[in-house]
Amino acid sequence: MTPILECRDLTKMYGKNTRPALNHVNLKLNRGRIIGLLGPNGSGKTTLIKLANGLLAPTSGGIWIDEKPVGVETHRIVSYLPERTYLNMGMTVNEAIRYFRDFYTDFQEERAYEMLKNLHIDPSARLKSLSKGTKEKVQLILVMSRNAQLYVLDEPIGGVDPAARDYILNTIITNYNENATVLISTHLIADVETILDEVVFLRYGEVVLHASVDAIREENGKSVDALFREVFRC
Amino acid sequence: MGWIFEQNRPIYTQLVEQLQMRIICGRYKPGDKLKSVREMAAEAAVNPNTMQKAFAELERTGLIYTQRTAGRFVTEDEDLIRQYRQRIALEKIEEFMKAMSEMGYTREEVMVLMERDREKSRAADQEKDRTADARFDEAARIDEKEAAPQEAQKGEMDL
Amino acid sequence: MLGKLLKYDLKASYRYLLVCYVIYIVLTVGFVLSVKGVDVTAGVPGMILAFAFLSLTILWIGSLIALIILTYVLVIRRFYVNLVRDEGYLSLTLPVSTRMHMLSKLLSGIFFILLTGAVLVAGFMIVAAGLGGESIWEQLYQVFSDFLQTFESFYGTLFFVNGILNFIRGILLIYFSICVGQMFTKHKIWGAIGTYLGLLIVLEIFVWIASLLFGLYGGVNALVRWMYSGSTWVNTIYIIAQILVYFFLGAWILEKRANLE
Numbered sequence: 001m002t003p004i005l006e007c008r009d010l011t012k013m014y015g016k017n018t019r020p021a022l023n024h025v026n027l028k029l030n031r032g033r034i035i036g037l038l039g040p041n042g043s044g045k046t047t048l049i050k051l052a053n054g055l056l057a058p059t060s061g062g063i064w065i066d067e068k069p070v071g072v073e074t075h076r077i078v079s080y081l082p083e084r085t086y087l088n089m090g091m092t093v094n095e096a097i098r099y100f101r102d103f104y105t106d107f108q109e110e111r112a113y114e115m116l117k118n119l120h121i122d123p124s125a126r127l128k129s130l131s132k133g134t135k136e137k138v139q140l141i142l143v144m145s146r147n148a149q150l151y152v153l154d155e156p157i158g159g160v161d162p163a164a165r166d167y168i169l170n171t172i173i174t175n176y177n178e179n180a181t182v183l184i185s186t187h188l189i190a191d192v193e194t195i196l197d198e199v200v201f202l203r204y205g206e207v208v209l210h211a212s213v214d215a216i217r218e219e220n221g222k223s224v225d226a227l228f229r230e231v232f233r234c
Numbered sequence: 235m236g237w238i239f240e241q242n243r244p245i246y247t248q249l250v251e252q253l254q255m256r257i258i259c260g261r262y263k264p265g266d267k268l269k270s271v272r273e274m275a276a277e278a279a280v281n282p283n284t285m286q287k288a289f290a291e292l293e294r295t296g297l298i299y300t301q302r303t304a305g306r307f308v309t310e311d312e313d314l315i316r317q318y319r320q321r322i323a324l325e326k327i328e329e330f331m332k333a334m335s336e337m338g339y340t341r342e343e344v345m346v347l348m349e350r351d352r353e354k355s356r357a358a359d360q361e362k363d364r365t366a367d368a369r370f371d372e373a374a375r376i377d378e379k380e381a382a383p384q385e386a387q388k389g390e391m392d393l
Numbered sequence: 394m395l396g397k398l399l400k401y402d403l404k405a406s407y408r409y410l411l412v413c414y415v416i417y418i419v420l421t422v423g424f425v426l427s428v429k430g431v432d433v434t435a436g437v438p439g440m441i442l443a444f445a446f447l448s449l450t451i452l453w454i455g456s457l458i459a460l461i462i463l464t465y466v467l468v469i470r471r472f473y474v475n476l477v478r479d480e481g482y483l484s485l486t487l488p489v490s491t492r493m494h495m496l497s498k499l500l501s502g503i504f505f506i507l508l509t510g511a512v513l514v515a516g517f518m519i520v521a522a523g524l525g526g527e528s529i530w531e532q533l534y535q536v537f538s539d540f541l542q543t544f545e546s547f548y549g550t551l552f553f554v555n556g557i558l559n560f561i562r563g564i565l566l567i568y569f570s571i572c573v574g575q576m577f578t579k580h581k582i583w584g585a586i587g588t589y590l591g592l593l594i595v596l597e598i599f600v601w602i603a604s605l606l607f608g609l610y611g612g613v614n615a616l617v618r619w620m621y622s623g624s625t626w627v628n629t630i631y632i633i634a635q636i637l638v639y640f641f642l643g644a645w646i647l648e649k650r651a652n653l654e
């Protein structure tokens with residue numbers, strides 16, 4: 001099976017004489033996995049994610065999704081949750097759902113409404129009237145209601161309460177289809193560790209480890225979270 | 235009991251153990267249908283692929299089996315379950331013995347300790363029974379007392 | 394897809410504009426009524442009316458200018474916020490080409506500016522009808538038929554077409570400048586303003602040099618015609634070339650050189 005995402009010699013520099021945000025990254029992510037993208041702040045997680053979504057252009061090397069260069073074709077199969085609010089705040093939740101339905105043919109409206117109900121979010125509320133955590137939930141619901149092949153979630157559980165966090169992780173486990181891959185960037189490793197197949201550790205824009213969670217636990221006799229703290233001890 | 239995972243061992247191994255335990259304890263009874271991989275994974279908050287692997291391992295050992303269309307079931311072979319139960323009991327005992335010998339106890343000393351423990355727990359049980367009986371008697375007396383005035387009131391009303 | 398994009402682009406701004414149009418029309422009517430009511434000979438109340446007239450005139454002219462500026466601000470803001478700021482995270486990851494985004498922004502921009510133009514004209518008509526009496530309609534008709542007459546001559550038509558193209562070019566130049574500006578990570582807005590002004594200057598110099606060269610061949614007449622003509626083919630080609638460059642290069646930058654912070 002071909003990888004869903006592949007980076008070849010991917011390098012991104014934000015300025016001429018700056019340290020690269022990503023430094024010759026070679027990475028292959030397979031289908032049907034839940035993958036944690038881990039690393040301290042400034043390690044290049046968000047840069048990698050933006051490159052995968054065409055919001056930044058690589059300085060050199062390239063990134064392919066489903067063997068295609070990033071573009072309209074890949075946007076069709078990638079469901080992306082950025083680490084900020086990206087909806088027009090003047091919209092109501094209903095309108096945001098209609099927006100997604102209009103543009104994404106793989107959007108499942110019923111699924112979105114069911115999740116809204118479970119998280120007690122009023123669909124007629126205007127987005128700007130919602131709390132930050134609720135806005136984040138709405139965005140996650142929209143993103144998870146697509147039948148995408150690759151979900152890219154940038155810090156999806158950062159700002160929400162533990163109950164919602166459990167619901168969200170549950171949603172991630174139950175909602176994605178078997179051949180889809182979920183890439184989750186987070187610094188809350190302990191919370192997501194058990195739902196991950198594998199992890200990618202980034203440091204200074206380089207991949208320092210790409211292994212399965214159980215392999216890490218087996219080899220090191222410690223959790224990924226503990227290993228992470230050790231590797232990135234300052 | 236829910237699903238709790240230790241930090242320092244593979245999740246897969248722990249899943250296999252806990253599923254086995256659930257079958258041995260009769261929480262999943264012989265012939266019971268199991269939930270789907272996805273549902274189980276969500277319930278345990280683990281990766282579906284890992285759950286799938288754990289199921290595959292249990293299938294290999296024969297504790298569960300798959301019927302192509304109907305889903306996964308716990309084995310109806312109760313002997314097999316009993317065998318596993320005993321095997322795990324022996325493993326636990328072995329672990330325990332190892333810990334004891336690390337503390338410097340001989341097997342005989344452990345047996346003596348076990349005997350003493352049994353005496354103690356028997357005594358505790360008897361005590362518990364006694365207090366339970368006493369409480370029961372007490373409750374019965376109170377009931378009688380409360381019932382009496384009511385009878386009296388009823389009598390007055392009739393007049 | 395274009396239809397859907399347009400729907401949301403129009404939806405995003407129409408409410409603000411609608412409110413402004415209503416305010417403008419109300420001010421216009423107020424202005425007309427105050428002018429009609431002014432009678433300086435009638436003493437103090439008349440003075441008050443005169444004062445009201447003066448302030449309403451200022452308000453009316455102010456609202457007229459404000460309406461034009463506001464329309465442009467809304468059009469520019471929509472492009473900026475929707476494509477290269479936070480909302481760009483969604484817009485640019487939709488399965489829609491950046492050319493479609495450009496086209497939708499262009500069409501919605503043209504629509505809003507023309508709509509504002511129409512509302513302004515409606516305001517003038519109200520003023521004209523209120524102050525000019527019966528003959529004003531005849532005069533307006535005259536103006537309109539004079540305008541239609543420009544199309545009877547080829548150059549008149551060309552002049553008109555060039556005017557329209559120039560208007561489109563103007564919007565695209567702003568969009569293009571924003572696309573270029575967003576590549577300056579730390580100074581997106583200054584980058585856009587710099588690009589805009591820089592391009593204007595460069596283009597002026599270019600036209601000046603080009604007309605000088607033309608002038609050498611065709612004499613002073615050719616030079617003057619080239620520089621000030623809104624009615625030559627050369628001008629048409631020159632504007633269309635700019636439109637194409639701004640449109641396609643802008644879309645290309647959004648697709649291949651996006652730089653969302």
